[in-house]
Amino acid sequence: MADIAAPSSIAGTGDSRSSLHKLMQRKSTVAFLMALPLILLITILVAYPAGYAVYLATLNKGMTRFVGFGNFTFLFGRDTFWLVVYQSCLFAITAVIFKALIGFVVAHFVHNIPSKGQRKWRGMLLVPWVIPPAMSTLAWLWLFDPSYSAINYLLQPLGIDRIPWTGEAGWARFSVILVNVWIGSPFFMIMYLAALKSVPEQLYEAAAIDGATWWQRIWYVTLPMMRNIIAITALFSLIVTFANFDIVRVLTAGGPLNSTHIFGTWAFRVGIEGGDIPLGASVSLFMVPILAVAAAFILRDITKRGSEV
Amino acid sequence: MAQVTLRKIIKKYDEVLAVRGIDLDIVDKEFIVLVGPSGCGKSTTLRMIAGLEEISGGDIAIGGHVVNDVPPKDRDIAMVFQNYALYPHMNVYENMSFGLKLKKTPKDEIDRRVKQAAQILDITELLDRKPKQLSGGQRQRVAMGRAIVRDPKVFLFDEPLSNLDAKLRVQMRTEIKKVHQKVRTTTVYVTHDQVEAMTLADRVVVMNAGLIEQVGTPNDLYHSPITKFVAGFIGSPAMNFIPCQLEQAAGALNIRLSDKLSFPVPADRTARYTSQVGKANLVLGLRPEHIAETRPHTEPNQHDFDMMIDVVEPMGMETLVYFTLAGAEICGRVNPNAGAVAMQSMKLRADLSNMHLIDDGTGKVL
Amino acid sequence: MTNVAITDAPSTRPAYGSMSSDRRWALRWSYFFLVLFAIFFLMPPIYMLITSLKTSQEISAAGNPWWIYNPTIENYLELLTQNHYLTFFRNSAVVAVCVVIITMLISVIAAFALARMKFWGSATLATGVFLTYLIPETLLFIPLFKMFAWVNETFDIQLMNHWWTLIILYPTLTVPFATWIMIGYFASIPKELDEAALIDGATWMQTLTKIFIPVALPGIIAATIFTFTVAWAQFLYPLAFTTSTTELVLPVGIITTLIKGDVFNWGQIMTGALLGAAPPLIIYAFLMDYYIAGLTAGATKG
Numbered sequence: 001m002a003d004i005a006a007p008s009s010i011a012g013t014g015d016s017r018s019s020l021h022k023l024m025q026r027k028s029t030v031a032f033l034m035a036l037p038l039i040l041l042i043t044i045l046v047a048y049p050a051g052y053a054v055y056l057a058t059l060n061k062g063m064t065r066f067v068g069f070g071n072f073t074f075l076f077g078r079d080t081f082w083l084v085v086y087q088s089c090l091f092a093i094t095a096v097i098f099k100a101l102i103g104f105v106v107a108h109f110v111h112n113i114p115s116k117g118q119r120k121w122r123g124m125l126l127v128p129w130v131i132p133p134a135m136s137t138l139a140w141l142w143l144f145d146p147s148y149s150a151i152n153y154l155l156q157p158l159g160i161d162r163i164p165w166t167g168e169a170g171w172a173r174f175s176v177i178l179v180n181v182w183i184g185s186p187f188f189m190i191m192y193l194a195a196l197k198s199v200p201e202q203l204y205e206a207a208a209i210d211g212a213t214w215w216q217r218i219w220y221v222t223l224p225m226m227r228n229i230i231a232i233t234a235l236f237s238l239i240v241t242f243a244n245f246d247i248v249r250v251l252t253a254g255g256p257l258n259s260t261h262i263f264g265t266w267a268f269r270v271g272i273e274g275g276d277i278p279l280g281a282s283v284s285l286f287m288v289p290i291l292a293v294a295a296a297f298i299l300r301d302i303t304k305r306g307s308e309v
Numbered sequence: 310m311a312q313v314t315l316r317k318i319i320k321k322y323d324e325v326l327a328v329r330g331i332d333l334d335i336v337d338k339e340f341i342v343l344v345g346p347s348g349c350g351k352s353t354t355l356r357m358i359a360g361l362e363e364i365s366g367g368d369i370a371i372g373g374h375v376v377n378d379v380p381p382k383d384r385d386i387a388m389v390f391q392n393y394a395l396y397p398h399m400n401v402y403e404n405m406s407f408g409l410k411l412k413k414t415p416k417d418e419i420d421r422r423v424k425q426a427a428q429i430l431d432i433t434e435l436l437d438r439k440p441k442q443l444s445g446g447q448r449q450r451v452a453m454g455r456a457i458v459r460d461p462k463v464f465l466f467d468e469p470l471s472n473l474d475a476k477l478r479v480q481m482r483t484e485i486k487k488v489h490q491k492v493r494t495t496t497v498y499v500t501h502d503q504v505e506a507m508t509l510a511d512r513v514v515v516m517n518a519g520l521i522e523q524v525g526t527p528n529d530l531y532h533s534p535i536t537k538f539v540a541g542f543i544g545s546p547a548m549n550f551i552p553c554q555l556e557q558a559a560g561a562l563n564i565r566l567s568d569k570l571s572f573p574v575p576a577d578r579t580a581r582y583t584s585q586v587g588k589a590n591l592v593l594g595l596r597p598e599h600i601a602e603t604r605p606h607t608e609p610n611q612h613d614f615d616m617m618i619d620v621v622e623p624m625g626m627e628t629l630v631y632f633t634l635a636g637a638e639i640c641g642r643v644n645p646n647a648g649a650v651a652m653q654s655m656k657l658r659a660d661l662s663n664m665h666l667i668d669d670g671t672g673k674v675l
Numbered sequence: 676m677t678n679v680a681i682t683d684a685p686s687t688r689p690a691y692g693s694m695s696s697d698r699r700w701a702l703r704w705s706y707f708f709l710v711l712f713a714i715f716f717l718m719p720p721i722y723m724l725i726t727s728l729k730t731s732q733e734i735s736a737a738g739n740p741w742w743i744y745n746p747t748i749e750n751y752l753e754l755l756t757q758n759h760y761l762t763f764f765r766n767s768a769v770v771a772v773c774v775v776i777i778t779m780l781i782s783v784i785a786a787f788a789l790a791r792m793k794f795w796g797s798a799t800l801a802t803g804v805f806l807t808y809l810i811p812e813t814l815l816f817i818p819l820f821k822m823f824a825w826v827n828e829t830f831d832i833q834l835m836n837h838w839w840t841l842i843i844l845y846p847t848l849t850v851p852f853a854t855w856i857m858i859g860y861f862a863s864i865p866k867e868l869d870e871a872a873l874i875d876g877a878t879w880m881q882t883l884t885k886i887f888i889p890v891a892l893p894g895i896i897a898a899t900i901f902t903f904t905v906a907w908a909q910f911l912y913p914l915a916f917t918t919s920t921t922e923l924v925l926p927v928g929i930i931t932t933l934i935k936g937d938v939f940n941w942g943q944i945m946t947g948a949l950l951g952a953a954p955p956l957i958i959y960a961f962l963m964d965y966y967i968a969g970l971t972a973g974a975t976k977g
Contacts, residue, residue, distance in 0.1 A: 027792060027794075027879070028792070028793075028795060029794075030788075030879055031788040031792035031793065031794040031797065031879075032794050032795075034784045034785060034787065035785040035794075035797070035800065037780075037784070038800075038804070039785075039800065041781060041846055041847070041850055042803065042807050042850075045815075045846070046807045046810060046815065046847050046851075047807070048818075049815045049818035049819050049822060050810065050814065050815065050818070052818040053815075053817060053818040056817065056818060056821060063821075105708070106708075106709070108705075109704075109705040109712070110705075110709065112701060112702065112705040113702060113706065119963075121709055121713070122967070123963050124713050124716070124717065125709075125712060125713060126959075126963075126966075127716060127717060127720060127956070128716050128719075129970075130952075130955050130956055130959045130966075131719075131952040131955065131956065132904075132907060132908030132910075132925075132926055132955065133908060134908065134910040134927075135908075135948040135949075135951050136720070136948075136952070138930070138944055138948045139720065139722055139723045139948060140719055142722070142723075142726065142939075142944070143719060143722055145939075148735070148740060150740040150741060153739065153741070182719070187970065190967055190970055190971060191970075191971060194967075194971045240811070243811030243813045243814065244813075245812070245813050245910065246910045246911070246926075249911075249914070250930065264811070264813030264911070267817060268813075268816070268911070268914075268915065271817045272817070272820065272915050277817055277820070277821055280817045284813055284814050284816075285814075287811070287813065288814070291809065291810070291811070291814075295806060295809045299802065299805070359870075359874060361870050361873070380873075381870075381873045381874045382873065382874060382875070382876035382877075387874065388871070388874050390867040390871060392865055392867055394865065394868050394870065394871040396868065396871075396890070397890055398889040398890055398892075407872075407877075408874070408875035408876055411875060411877055455871075455875075459875075
């Protein structure tokens with residue numbers, strides 16, 4: 001049946017190959033053109049500046065002379081630089097840990113209550129994430145005001161004397177972390193809540209039948225199921241917190257005595273306000289290693305999950 | 310005239326050959342079903358006819374014109390997908406008329422055709438609903454309606470019933486057949502379900518590993534398979550394959566299944582099988598319905614034998630019995646009242662007039 | 676939905692007596708802690724509102740800062756009639772709207788090409804988009820600053836100190852993220868849908884506009900909200916690139932004009948910050964579900 005001779009109408013297949021080729025070419029050309037604005041934007045306004053920053057970092061202050069690693073060796077010799085490194089890491093790590101903890105706990109409480117009330121609570125608790133950080137930090141600055149602090153007013157009856165929230169190195173660092181946690185933990189809460197909802201109820205029922213206590217259920221069911229989301233949210237937040245600018249700039253502007261400067265704010269102080277663009281570029285470049293590590297982990301995670309699907 | 314012709318069609322994914330050179334002639338108005346296990350290349354073949362996959366070699370012609378480089382929209386085909394692929398944001402009417410609207414068909418013409426198709430499929434009252442509000446069977450009808458409306462040269466169906474439950478599937482199968490009888494459009498239908506293939510097709514194309522095993526009417530395939538694959542694939546429960554040897558004794562030809570059991574070859578087959586005497590790798594193919602309980606009256610080529618029954622499966626109108634012979638599990642169909650009991654011996658009767666002798670080495674039916 | 680059934684169960688089946696009391700306690704504790712956290716999370720915005728309704732005399736008085744003795748809308752009137760607050764607001768609004776339009780045009784079209792059409796290097800580009808999304812503005816503002824200075828020297832186009840410069844700058848932050856979200860949404864649309872459109876005779880552009888955009892509308896809304904929020908909140912770029920009072924946007928404007936030296940006009944600052952936070956908050960209140968969908972999609976869709 002399958003070997004009837006080809007009808008005579010099937011002919012002229014030779015030239016059709018090349019036009020097929022043309023068709024394919026056309027489709028990919030159209031696709032390329034559609035992506036072109038994106039490519040241009042990324043190349044000109046992201047990739048090129050990123051590379052340009054490296055070049056800038058090798059120039060002297062007047063940008064007239066190539067100094068190689070001069071800016072870097074200069075930075076290594078300055079105490080402020082090491083202070084900035086220490087503070088950037090301290091803020092990022094501490095803030096992310098507390099964001100993750102608070103986010104996890106709050107997500108659990110929201111998940112616990114009847115679902116018709118969940119939307120309302122979730123809505124309220126996400127408000128810090130929605131307010132532009134510069135504006136909400138202003139509110140914190142006012143709450144922390146040395147003479148009129150509304151928080152100190154509340155703490156007074158508890159026997160706690162006026163806390164110099166932004167005036168003393170230790171307290172200032174604490175305040176920066178606090179505001180970071182305040183802004184960031186709702187994001188964790190939302191992510192965890194979405195993850196909690198995706199854990200099948202049968203798993204908990206099976207665990208309950210196996211005699212697991214509530215925290216064994218969290219430890220053996222919830223956490224392993226959410227491992228991926230916890231990791232990826234923490235990495236995202238690490239990047240955002242590490243590269244933060246708004247909070248420190250508005251709350252302390254790096255003070256007192258540089259004790260809250262992080263890479264972003266110090267680069268601004270040195271590069272834009274201090275007029276030493278190459279040195280500012282060098283400072284901001286120190287963010288790259290930690291960002292690259294976090295990005296590599298996120299990418300690995302995403303591609304891994306992609307291949308599992 | 311809308312015949313479809315495939316010539317030496319090849320599909321390569323990177324270096325893997327999914328379709329390894331197939332030739333097929335589909336006659337105008339014919340209902341052809343491509344059937345085979347998953348990964349046999351049947352869907353790829355259909356998608357190449359649709360123009361959704363490039364062909365890596367060979368030629369496809371629809372209505373006598375080579376369409377190798379013709380984009381799908383200009384091939385004058387319509388396709389029904391497994392997940393229906395209804396546009397979720399459009400109602401049924403808009404879904405059905407989308408293609409015509411893109412072709413700038415006049416409004417009243419669109420309206421006429423949509424209404425007519427809706428009537429054929431009995432979905433007139435669903436026209437202003439969204440796909441979300443429809444049941445599986447209704448979505449299936451709409452997907453078919455979208456195809457009918459365009460009045461194409463060829464209908465392509467890609468496993469259209471596999472998302473439906475068993476009962477609905479049977480119902481829609483009949484529906485599809487009715488629609489084809491009404492509109493008489495050349496149809497290529499892909500399925501992995503051999504029952505669907507048998508019930509729907511004018512001709513069935515059995516595919517395996519990127520090649521066509523056999524093309525024929527449902528009855529052809531059932532009664533005269535040309536390969537072991539087709540013999541085993543078509544029919545449910547599947548054909549029994551029993552390792553055997555062919556012996557010549559006292560001028561008669563015998564099929565020996567075990568030390569104790571051998572049957573004489575039917576007289577009309579002796580000439581055909583004589584050359585196979587003593588060869589290794591021979592397999593006797595016998596459908597379950599040709600192994601039944603014994604009866605008082607004996608026809609030619611029927612032979613009684615005793616067997617220890619392993620499992621009994623009552624099906625209502627018949628009972629399936631399973632036993633082991635020559636290391637193979639064999640299925641027979643007996644009368645429910647024949648008294649089959651598991652783990653007990655039973656007298657069965659094999660009817661060899663419909664036997665197949667298969668060379669297991671080449672996979673060909675001899 | 677399942678946990679509704681479970682929490683409701685005890686009332687209809689008293690046989691689970693001990694379990695229901697456990698559940699009731701768990702529920703009470705949950706509410707207790709939720710109230711605590713809600714107080715912590717809502718304290719700053721509420722204090723903003725309280726302060727904005729006070730006179731400056733009351734603010735500097737020694738009384739309870741959490742109570743308003745003489746409520747007044749003086750701060751609002753003054754801010755909206757004097758100063759440059761309305762200019763800042765207008766600048767912010769125009770910048771945000773333009774950035775949203777540009778971002779959505781670029782990213783929806785590019786995401787469609789990347790998710791569906793595949794061309795040489797498209798997979799690499801998709802990864803690249805994601806990587807650029809991870810590059811923070813703190814890394815880019817110095818080289819961009821220098822690049823803009825160079826454009827001024829070479830082409831005599833002054834990009835510095837204009838509010839519209841921000842329309843060029845913000846897409847570096849919004850486009851990668853919006854593209855990433857849209858790739859995820861488009862990828863979740865079944866392949867058969869565009870094949871059906873292809874057979875129906877739609878061109879790629881028609882498939883995008885007539886099928887993909889309507890079907891992925893929730894994703895587009897989420898990406899739009901996100902883009903708007905980012906553009907509205909951005910602080911570093913305007914701080915570095917604009918200085919004249921008429922060119923400022925809200926976050927920078929409030930800080931630079933209402934804080935004079937070390938004199939803080941807290942009543943007006945809080946009023947300005949609250950009004951500045953209002954547009955994202957209002958959008959959030961009405962489109963919360965889209966907002967949350969975008970938030971979770973951005974980090975989890977792969």
